[in-house]
Amino acid sequence: MNDAFVIEGKMALPYQYFAGAVGSKFLVALRDEKQILGVRCSRCGMVFVPPRQSCERCFSALTEHWVRVESTGEVTGFTVVRYAEPYQPKKPPYVLALIKLDGADTPIAHLLECGDPGRARIGMRVRAVFAGERRANLLAIAHFEEDPAGTQEGHSPARL
Amino acid sequence: MSKNRNAAIIGSGMSEFSSHREDVNQPEMIHEAVIEALRDADIALEDVDCLLHGNMELFEMVHQPDMWHVLGDGARGKSGLRLTTGGTTGITLACAADNLVASGLHDVVLAIGFEKLQEGHTTGGITNMADPLWGRSLQTGALTGTGAQKVIDEFGEERAKLAAMKYRTIMDEHAMRNEKAHRRLRLERQYIKETADNSPPLVGELRMIHMCSQSDGACAVVFASEEKVRALGANPAWIVDHETVHREETMVFGSMLSTQRAAAERLFARAGIANPRGDIDVFEMYDPSAWWGVDWLRDFLLLEGDEHLKMIENDEIVLDGPFPVNPSGGVIASNPIGATALVRVAEAAMQVRGTAGAHQVSKPVRRALASGFGGTLWTVLMLLSKEKPERRVNTHG
Numbered sequence: 112m113n114d115a116f117v118i119e120g121k122m123a124l125p126y127q128y129f130a131g132a133v134g135s136k137f138l139v140a141l142r143d144e145k146q147i148l149g150v151r152c153s154r155c156g157m158v159f160v161p162p163r164q165s166c167e168r169c170f171s172a173l174t175e176h177w178v179r180v181e182s183t184g185e186v187t188g189f190t191v192v193r194y195a196e197p198y199q200p201k202k203p204p205y206v207l208a209l210i211k212l213d214g215a216d217t218p219i220a221h222l223l224e225c226g227d228p229g230r231a232r233i234g235m236r237v238r239a240v241f242a243g244e245r246r247a248n249l250l251a252i253a254h255f256e257e258d259p260a261g262t263q264e265g266h267s268p269a270r271l
Numbered sequence: 272m273s274k275n276r277n278a279a280i281i282g283s284g285m286s287e288f289s290s291h292r293e294d295v296n297q298p299e300m301i302h303e304a305v306i307e308a309l310r311d312a313d314i315a316l317e318d319v320d321c322l323l324h325g326n327m328e329l330f331e332m333v334h335q336p337d338m339w340h341v342l343g344d345g346a347r348g349k350s351g352l353r354l355t356t357g358g359t360t361g362i363t364l365a366c367a368a369d370n371l372v373a374s375g376l377h378d379v380v381l382a383i384g385f386e387k388l389q390e391g392h393t394t395g396g397i398t399n400m401a402d403p404l405w406g407r408s409l410q411t412g413a414l415t416g417t418g419a420q421k422v423i424d425e426f427g428e429e430r431a432k433l434a435a436m437k438y439r440t441i442m443d444e445h446a447m448r449n450e451k452a453h454r455r456l457r458l459e460r461q462y463i464k465e466t467a468d469n470s471p472p473l474v475g476e477l478r479m480i481h482m483c484s485q486s487d488g489a490c491a492v493v494f495a496s497e498e499k500v501r502a503l504g505a506n507p508a509w510i511v512d513h514e515t516v517h518r519e520e521t522m523v524f525g526s527m528l529s530t531q532r533a534a535a536e537r538l539f540a541r542a543g544i545a546n547p548r549g550d551i552d553v554f555e556m557y558d559p560s561a562w563w564g565v566d567w568l569r570d571f572l573l574l575e576g577d578e579h580l581k582m583i584e585n586d587e588i589v590l591d592g593p594f595p596v597n598p599s600g601g602v603i604a605s606n607p608i609g610a611t612a613l614v615r616v617a618e619a620a621m622q623v624r625g626t627a628g629a630h631q632v633s634k635p636v637r638r639a640l641a642s643g644f645g646g647t648l649w650t651v652l653m654l655l656s657k658e659k660p661e662r663r664v665n666t667h668g
Contacts, residue, residue: 125392131295163298163343164295164298165343167342170306
């Protein structure tokens, strides 16, 4: 059809996100101390990283039970990003991995640098590489890298 | 269609309402309301069968916020629905909860409305509701001067302005007695004229002081079946009936169907209410501005002429008056939009249950009315009662 017009539109939808007291404590410790904090549910025993105000399973308040987990951990899932889009953190191909830090029960998503993306494996031992200039966001950890010598033995989160 | 069984509200909770809630993220803020509602109903999370979640689409720029909010709202492993009908979202949640319980599908339903307006861009969200080609550059939501002009045209500038500011001042007097309310300004009746004159004009005679607030907050309400109410020994506010009326056009000006009056006529006819002011004891109205609050009072109560102005002038709508309107302080005091219309239902239920504390009306409450409002001219009305409804009410004509 030659007479069917299409109107091009564009809207700006700015937003803020309030991290809250719990999220802010996590981000500040990451930025200033290079420490990764979580919370432990005293009823379920689960250690949540990033921390939460309450346990989604049993509704217990968690903010009295802060723990520090290790900056080492294990890949529990990953994907290789092979296409380019604006706003990506780096040039493809690269690996986005779910990483369960030692002492935590929940994984965080982050960049994994392990040379050839094809080397990424579930179960791979990794460690955090902190950024030199850190802001209060998850990229205060620049990325994770392979930690072949690491083992997951004997890691229990330190109580704060 | 008729109800299989009665449903009642047995508890409610609200977060603090405020312009900023930097101390909590969205699921944490919702959690506050949910915890309070469960405590008020004296039940545990395990007792809840189904969660209903709602807010304004796009206001915080989060797609499917119900997914993420599982971290705080208790929905993990339960049935759930997300509903969004604009400003009426909160009371639509209440209607859906009633339907789910009354149908027999669920015994206990938790309805949750929330908004964190500070995090988003409301005009961006609202503009999106109009036809992309014809309407978007004109859409303003509730920020319109036509409500004020209508009252001024009919009753003259002096009487209309005084009525709007008297209404506004009464709402603030009520908010001062509600510790959850966002804006508590301590307005004084002797300075009504000065307060209005010194308030920045928004559109025509709609001034900042007349307008609803932009609030962050959440509200949660527990609905339970007749059998569950008995088993729990709960203090119920029974749902008699509800009615939704809307028009979809955004571009018609001049004489239009009043969705407020149409909803009231249908609901009252089914519930056998011949004299709304006598048969209903308290009204929680979704009043986006003092001007609409004044004007809609006439439509909702099926009044004629200047009866609604007299109600305001004669102090009939105050908390201890013969027909209290918005003991909570209403929407002008607190407006976390996706929660706002559910707050009306929660507040009406609190009046029936006698749990409103410092803003409990002094007269005994047998029936309470709650309304919701949203674009484009949606009205939802819900009627609650202390007495369990005897007969099965046809909810759809």
